[in-house]
Amino acid sequence: MNLKEIRSNIDRIDQQLPILLRQRMEYSLQAEKHKGDARDPAREESVFENVTAKSSSLLDKSFLSDLYKLILAESKKLQARHLKLVGFQGEHGAWSEIAIHAFGSEMAPIPCLEFRDVFACVANHDLEFGVVPVENSIEGSVTEVNDLLVEADLKIVAEAVIPVHHNLLALPGTNHQEIRSVYSHPQALSQCRAFLSRNKLEPRPFYNTAGAARWLAHERQRSAGVIASKLAAEFYELDIIKENIEDHPENATRFVLLSTQPGTGTSPANKCTIAFSTQHRAGALSDIVRIFAENKANLTRIESRPIRTNPGTFAFLLDFQGKPDDPAVVRALENAKKAAMMFKNLGFYPEATL
Amino acid sequence: MTNLKLVALENRKRTIIPVGNVRFGTGFVIIGGPCSVESEEQMIKTAIAVKSAGADMLRGGAFKPRTSPYAFQGLGLQGLKILAKAREATGLPFVTEVLDTRDVSWVAEFADMIQIGARNMQNYSLLKEIGKLRKPVLLKRGMYSTLEEWLNCAEYIMSEGNPNVVLCERGIRSFETYTRNTLDLSAVPAVKEMSHLPVITDPTHGTGKVGLIEPMSLASVAAGSDGLIIEVHRNPAEALSDKDQALTPSQFSGLVRKVRALAKFMKGIR
Numbered sequence: 001m002n003l004k005e006i007r008s009n010i011d012r013i014d015q016q017l018p019i020l021l022r023q024r025m026e027y028s029l030q031a032e033k034h035k036g037d038a039r040d041p042a043r044e045e046s047v048f049e050n051v052t053a054k055s056s057s058l059l060d061k062s063f064l065s066d067l068y069k070l071i072l073a074e075s076k077k078l079q080a081r082h083l084k085l086v087g088f089q090g091e092h093g094a095w096s097e098i099a100i101h102a103f104g105s106e107m108a109p110i111p112c113l114e115f116r117d118v119f120a121c122v123a124n125h126d127l128e129f130g131v132v133p134v135e136n137s138i139e140g141s142v143t144e145v146n147d148l149l150v151e152a153d154l155k156i157v158a159e160a161v162i163p164v165h166h167n168l169l170a171l172p173g174t175n176h177q178e179i180r181s182v183y184s185h186p187q188a189l190s191q192c193r194a195f196l197s198r199n200k201l202e203p204r205p206f207y208n209t210a211g212a213a214r215w216l217a218h219e220r221q222r223s224a225g226v227i228a229s230k231l232a233a234e235f236y237e238l239d240i241i242k243e244n245i246e247d248h249p250e251n252a253t254r255f256v257l258l259s260t261q262p263g264t265g266t267s268p269a270n271k272c273t274i275a276f277s278t279q280h281r282a283g284a285l286s287d288i289v290r291i292f293a294e295n296k297a298n299l300t301r302i303e304s305r306p307i308r309t310n311p312g313t314f315a316f317l318l319d320f321q322g323k324p325d326d327p328a329v330v331r332a333l334e335n336a337k338k339a340a341m342m343f344k345n346l347g348f349y350p351e352a353t354l
Numbered sequence: 355m356t357n358l359k360l361v362a363l364e365n366r367k368r369t370i371i372p373v374g375n376v377r378f379g380t381g382f383v384i385i386g387g388p389c390s391v392e393s394e395e396q397m398i399k400t401a402i403a404v405k406s407a408g409a410d411m412l413r414g415g416a417f418k419p420r421t422s423p424y425a426f427q428g429l430g431l432q433g434l435k436i437l438a439k440a441r442e443a444t445g446l447p448f449v450t451e452v453l454d455t456r457d458v459s460w461v462a463e464f465a466d467m468i469q470i471g472a473r474n475m476q477n478y479s480l481l482k483e484i485g486k487l488r489k490p491v492l493l494k495r496g497m498y499s500t501l502e503e504w505l506n507c508a509e510y511i512m513s514e515g516n517p518n519v520v521l522c523e524r525g526i527r528s529f530e531t532y533t534r535n536t537l538d539l540s541a542v543p544a545v546k547e548m549s550h551l552p553v554i555t556d557p558t559h560g561t562g563k564v565g566l567i568e569p570m571s572l573a574s575v576a577a578g579s580d581g582l583i584i585e586v587h588r589n590p591a592e593a594l595s596d597k598d599q600a601l602t603p604s605q606f607s608g609l610v611r612k613v614r615a616l617a618k619f620m621k622g623i624r
Contacts, residue, residue, distance in 0.1 A: 176431050177456045199459045241431065242463055 015217070015237055021071070022092070026110055028075040029085060030126065044072060083108040086257075087118040087130040090185070090208030093232030095164055097210070099255035100131050102160035113207070115144050119152045122258050130154070130258040135301070136164070137252045139190045146305050150275045150315045155347035156256045157263030159271070164253050166192050166246045169213055169238040170225045176241055183212040184227035192227055195245040201225065213238055254352070262347050269348035270323050271300070274333070276340035277307065277315045285316065288339050295332035297322045300351075315342065324348040358549070360512040361505050361519075366550040371518050373467045373490045374447030376410045378520045379552035382617040383581030385449060386606055387413035388588075389596035390426060391433035400588050401440035403603035408610040412440055412448040413583055417461075418595060419453055419473050426594040434464040441466070449492050449583075458483045465489070472497050472524055472559070475507050485514020492583075494522045494556070497535060501544055508551060521545060521553040522583060525560030534562020534599070537570050542577040554581035562599045564590075568609045575616045582613065 001009075051068050055061040084107045088096035097109045110127055112118045118130040132145045149156075166188055170179055181202040182189070189196065189203040196203050204224075206212040212226040217236035225241065226232075233240050256273075263269060278284035292299060301319040306312075322329035337343045370379040377383075386404040391397045391414045401412050416433025418426065429436070437448045447466035452458055453474060461468055467490040474480055475496035484491055491511055495504045508519045523542060525535025537560030545553045555577075557570035571582050587593045587600035601609065 176460050177454075195463075199463070242460075245463075 019092075024071070025075055025078055026108065029078060029083065029108055030110065032079040033085065033126065039076075047072070081106070084129060085110050085127040087112045087121045087127040089113070089115045089118050089132065091210040091214050091232075093210035093213060093229055093235045094208055095162065095229060095253060096131050096133060096255065098229060098231060099133070099160055099162045099253075102162060102255070103129075103131065103158055103257050115148055119148045119154060119258070122154055122260060123152060125260065128259065129157075131255050132258065133187070133253045133255050134159075135254050135303075136187060136191065137250060138246065138248055139187055141303050142187060143305065146303055146317055147308060149273075149317060149346065150305060150307075150344075153344075154258045154260060155262045156273050156349050157259045157261075157347060158257040158349050159254060159352045160257075161252050161254050161352050164191070164246065164251045165230075165244050166209075166227045166251075167230055167233060167243050168195075168225050168241040168245050169216070169228055169233050169236075170241050171216065171220055171222060172237065172239045174222055174225075174239065174241070178222050179225040179241070180223045182225045182227060183215070185209045185212070188227045191247060191251055192245045194247045195242075210235070256349075263349050267350040268323065269350055270321060271319060271351035272322055272324070272329070272333075272348045273317065273319050273346040274336065275315055275317050275342070275344040275346060276336065277313065277342040278340060280313070284339075288316075288336050289318075291332050291335045291339065292318075292320055295328040297329055297332050321351065322348075358505055358509050360517070361509045361549050361551060363546075363548060363550045369517070369550045369552065371490050371520055371552060373411065373449075376447060378490075378554070379580055382575065382579075382613070383411060383554065384409045384610055384613065385411040385413050385554075385581065385583040386586045386610075387448070388415075388593065389585050389600065390415045390418055390594055391429050391436050392594050394436045394439060396588060397436045397440050398443050400586060400603070401444045401446065403588065404586055404606065405444040405446055407586075407603060407607035408614065409606075410446065410581075411467075412437070412444065412446045413469075413585070414440070414448060414450055415595070416450050417453045417457060419451070419471055420595070431460065434461065438464050452480070452484070455480050455483045458487070462487050462489045467492055467520075469522075470494060470507075475499055475504065478510060481507055481510040482514050485511040485516045487516055488518065489516070490518040490520065491516065492520050492522050492554075494524045495526070495538075495541065497525065497527050499526070501541060501548065505545070505549055508549070519551055520580075521549070521551055522556055523553060523560070523579075524556035525562075532563075533560075533566065535560055537561055539570070539573055539577045542574065542579045546578060552580040554583060555579045556583045558583070558585040558596075558599050558601075564599060564601060564605070567599070567601060568605075568612065571609055571613055572616055575613055575620055584609070 051064050052061045086100050086107045087110050089112055091111055100109045121127040122130040133142045135141050181204045183204045183206040185208050186205045188209050209228040210232040213228040213232040213236040216226050297320040299320045303317040304314050307315050370377050386409040388400050414437050416428050418428035441448050449467035449469050450465045451469040451471045452461040469492040472494045493508055511519050525537045528536040542553055555574040557567045585600045586606045590597050590600040593600055
């Protein structure tokens with residue numbers, strides 16, 4: 001190994017260490033939600049024991065113990081801030097994590113593997129909130145999230161519309177001619193369909209945009225590119241080959257903030273989401289839609305989703321503008337509930353604009 | 355000339371080719387910028403100087419065809435990103451050369467106009483690849499090519515479906531050694547007799563001599579050229595390529611002023 005190779009190996013470890021440390025902090029914040037108290041001397045003792053047992057000629061016992069004192073002190077300091085834990089699907093640098101910042105500060109984004117994990121963690125009170133994408137201006141509905149909104153018993157407490165600008169990333173020093181396949185979340189691949197086809201790049205679906213960036217930084221495949229945010233490029237130290245590769249510059253995604261409790265936000269709620277199913281007869285859907293028209297509630301979205309446990313039947317998600325204390329809105333909701341088979345009010349929240 | 359189905363003038367109207375806000379074939383288009391993109395600072399400062407001199411468009415090489423394999427080969431993709439930043443800083447569209455069929459789609463992602471250089475004029479696979487796009491093309495005349503060969507190359511691009519071809523006379527090889535090439539100004543009115551496509555001139559490569567660039571620019575206007583492409587460097591002595599033929603920003607600014615005045619005069623006597 002020459003000096004350059006040795007240094008690049010050191011750099012790679014330095015890239016991994018903060019990622020692992022952050023993960024440790026995230027777990028310690030989640031642990032605090034369970035035990036409710038930052039102090040647990042027996043647990044601390046066992047952490048020190050486990051770590052100092054790994055001492056060796058190069059890793060002195062006192063060094064490890066000092067290092068862990070620092071780490072534990074920092075993690076207690078974080079726990080004392082009582083940050084709100086917000087789940088999002090994917091890895092750090094994902095668009096959902098970027099969206100979390102639109103919902104406020106004093107929030108700690110916690111990565112979850114799948115959308116259903118975000119819903120489950122919020123429902124089980126492991127996390128206070130969850131942030132999920134509902135629809136995109138180019139690609140339309142995020143179907144899995146819409147299915148989960150119908151199935152789950154969670155409330156929407158806020159929404160945000162985030163402009164999404166995708167970037168083609170590759171390992172530093174990659175020649176653009178070498179890139180053959182591009183890994184990313186299917187939503188991102190679809191939003192950049194024209195770019196990929198113009199440049200004869202093969203789209204390869206991956207569970208998350210930032211996850212693909214993390215994977216590339218780890219696997220170091222020269223023939224691969226990923227589509228992800230600039231944040232992901234910074235985080236996983238990848239080069240931006242081309243910025244803004246989405247098929248339309250007005251690419252934006254609407255995200256919602258989920259909770260088990262209805263919203264008590266500071267700005268007044270003026271939008272509502274409901275989920276319902278209807279009888280299988282002529283005019284059943286139009287009857288319900290008419291209720292909202294008669295009560296002057298403006299619909300902003302209607303989405304139909306097959307009910308997965310009963311193929312051939314459909315659930316509808318409907319967004320409309322209306323305030324919770326408006327008698328016409330209350331009347332519309334009551335009448336819609338009577339007319340529907342299944343009916344869920346997912347909650348009132350302030351409407352977001354770009 | 356019977357095979358020039360799409361390029362020939364016949365009874366067609368003269369073609370106007372838009373590149374951003376610039377329109378080739380109407381008015382007089384002046385393109386300025388360095389031979390090669392060397393660094394972000396150099397490119398952006400030069401671009402700003404070129405704009406304040408009154409130019410319409412930027413040039414800058416990211417992929418460079420060099421006589422020697424050991425000479426600076428250009429910054430590649432990095433150069434394209436810098437050119438995009440220079441466009442952002444000045445609002446001027448840019449033209450840059452492509453050398454390799456594998457780079458065509460990538461250059462098109464960044465550039466407003468793609469140049470086929472003199473050395474690649476008859477690179478037919480490159481012409482066909484460019485023909486599949488709708489991106490405007492600046493097709494330079496090969497240094498050993500007849501007008502008919504040149505126009506046939508434009509036909510290659512157009513027959514693939516890309517109608518946006520601008521021709522550029524950049525000098526041909528002759529027995530004369532005082533100048534780098536011999537700028538064939540008669541090509542301008544000759545091409546206008548044969549084709550409806552716009553044609554501009556490159557007095558920088560056409561002469562290779564700083565002192566001859568301005569007189570030949572003025573002669574180009576008089577000959578009916580639709581524009582000029584001129585190499586400008588902030589500090590020509592330090593340029594990584596073509597340092598003997600680049601104008602300083604102030605030389606360029608003086609040239610633009612005279613060219614605009616003559617172009618206005620020529621319009622008045624037409």
